[in-house]
Amino acid sequence: MDFTKYIEAVDSEVAEIIKDEVQRNKETLLMIASENYADEAVLQAQGSVFTNKYAEGYPTKRFYQGVGNSDRVEQLAIDRAKQLFGAEHANVQPNSGSQANQAVYLAMLQPGDAILGMNLAAGGHLTHGAAASSSGKLYKAHAYSVNKDTYTLDYDEIAAAAKEVKPKIIVAGASAYPRKIDFKKFREIADSVGALLMCDIAHYAGLVAAKLYPDPVPYADFVTTTTHKTLKGPRGGMVMCKEKYAKQINSAVFPGLQGGPLMHVIAAKAICFKEAMTPAFKDYQQQVLKNAQALAAELLKKGYKILTGGTDCHMILLDLRPNKINGRDSARALEEAGITLNKNGVPFDTESPFVTSGIRIGTPAITARGMKEGEMKLIADWMDQVLKNMDDAALKLKVLREVKSLCAKFPIYEK
Numbered sequence: 572m573d574f575t576k577y578i579e580a581v582d583s584e585v586a587e588i589i590k591d592e593v594q595r596n597k598e599t600l601l602m603i604a605s606e607n608y609a610d611e612a613v614l615q616a617q618g619s620v621f622t623n624k625y626a627e628g629y630p631t632k633r634f635y636q637g638v639g640n641s642d643r644v645e646q647l648a649i650d651r652a653k654q655l656f657g658a659e660h661a662n663v664q665p666n667s668g669s670q671a672n673q674a675v676y677l678a679m680l681q682p683g684d685a686i687l688g689m690n691l692a693a694g695g696h697l698t699h700g701a702a703a704s705s706s707g708k709l710y711k712a713h714a715y716s717v718n719k720d721t722y723t724l725d726y727d728e729i730a731a732a733a734k735e736v737k738p739k740i741i742v743a744g745a746s747a748y749p750r751k752i753d754f755k756k757f758r759e760i761a762d763s764v765g766a767l768l769m770c771d772i773a774h775y776a777g778l779v780a781a782k783l784y785p786d787p788v789p790y791a792d793f794v795t796t797t798t799h800k801t802l803k804g805p806r807g808g809m810v811m812c813k814e815k816y817a818k819q820i821n822s823a824v825f826p827g828l829q830g831g832p833l834m835h836v837i838a839a840k841a842i843c844f845k846e847a848m849t850p851a852f853k854d855y856q857q858q859v860l861k862n863a864q865a866l867a868a869e870l871l872k873k874g875y876k877i878l879t880g881g882t883d884c885h886m887i888l889l890d891l892r893p894n895k896i897n898g899r900d901s902a903r904a905l906e907e908a909g910i911t912l913n914k915n916g917v918p919f920d921t922e923s924p925f926v927t928s929g930i931r932i933g934t935p936a937i938t939a940r941g942m943k944e945g946e947m948k949l950i951a952d953w954m955d956q957v958l959k960n961m962d963d964a965a966l967k968l969k970v971l972r973e974v975k976s977l978c979a980k981f982p983i984y985e986k
């Protein structure tokens with residue numbers, strides 16, 4: 572794909588930067604768990620003339636003229652999202668996962684109402700009530716954590732917390748939790764205190780669509796997601812809900828939070844949902860899972876401490892405290908060796924969020940290149956070498972070259 576054909580003539584500086592970013596996409600291992608490679612069709616839709624269009628409102632109920640094509644493409648995205656996840660209602664307009672969550676809160680809560688979500692340090696997301704986020708500033712946010720010994724969710728503790736704080740909304744979902752979440756149990760807990768249940772599957776959506784991860788749709792009042800993580804679509808968000816909340820959710824997204832919807836992104840979301848219904852997508856997600864489990868097994872064999880001892884999804888959390896190294900330095904050293912991932916706090920971390928004691932590893936993007944279990948073994952070896960010799964510049968350069976040559980065998984964006 573030619574990414575800079577028209578940019579070069581207009582702006583050589585930006586063209587240069589984009590070329591460098593394409594090269595980084597092609598020649599290094601993208602292993603940030605929340606990232607993926609959107610394919611050429613998704614990218615092309617995002618670069619389409621729909622970027623020109625104002626279409627405030629919803630299909631057949633717009634505030635502008637010339638919206639016939641916008642109606643067609645948004646309705647397609649809505650219908651496909653509902654079919655893909657079996658949802659009663661879908662709003663495909665949120666510009667991001669964070670805005671999808673804000674929309675649910677805006678629709679259902681008054682400022683000062685109580686919410687209960689997963690602690691940021693335990694693996695929750697900022698928008699689940701963290702103090703720095705509007706969810707923590709506007710609402711009375713309470714948090715549940717993971718069990719101190721197993722690092723898994725303890726549903727008795729969550730139920731006890733719910734009884735105590737009487738939240739109006741309970742949030743299930745995480746950004747750094749490698750195990751299955753029992754959404755049915757969350758429903759029971761919500762019912763026991765008369766709370767609404769919001770399940771945020773931003774990370775797991777692709778696996779949920781492929782039926783490889785627990786499905787929250789039957790249990791949740793609201794399911795929120797991003798479309799760019801495991802779902803492999805454009806950068807954006809979505810809210811699904813029971814029909815009875817459809818009107819409130821739609822009003823919260825527009826005009827509550829946003830103005831004109833990003834129609835070019837909505838067109839790309841429609842493509843993403845179509846692709847997610849194919850057998851090839853299911854095979855891909857299956858391999859994402861197999862690769863994460865293979866990589867976890869290799870790292871365990873080398874003596875690394877994997878939180879919870881493995882993974883049920885696309886992500887692995889490595890606790891580096893036994894290795895006497897921190898997340899920040901590890902992530903930097905690995906980047907120098909062509910392996911991009913992120914530092915991540917471990918539950919009950921005593922290091923600051925800027926340093927952290929762990930790293931988070933993801934397989935969605937490398938799997939999109941076609942890599943399989945054999946490649947996971949190579950990657951585990953490289954990670955091990957770098958983490959044990961973080962100051963060895965020659966070693967990092969050697970691994971960087973090996974990474975580049977592996978990437979050349981699994982080309983991406985060559986169409």
Ligand SMILES: *Cc1c(COP(=O)(O)O)cnc(C)c1O
Pocket residue numbers: 605666667668669670672695696698744745746771772773774797807808
């Ligand atoms: C990534 C993520 C989000 C937010 O997505 P953005 O598009 O970055 O705003 C929300 N919730 C969870 C659990 C996430 O992991």
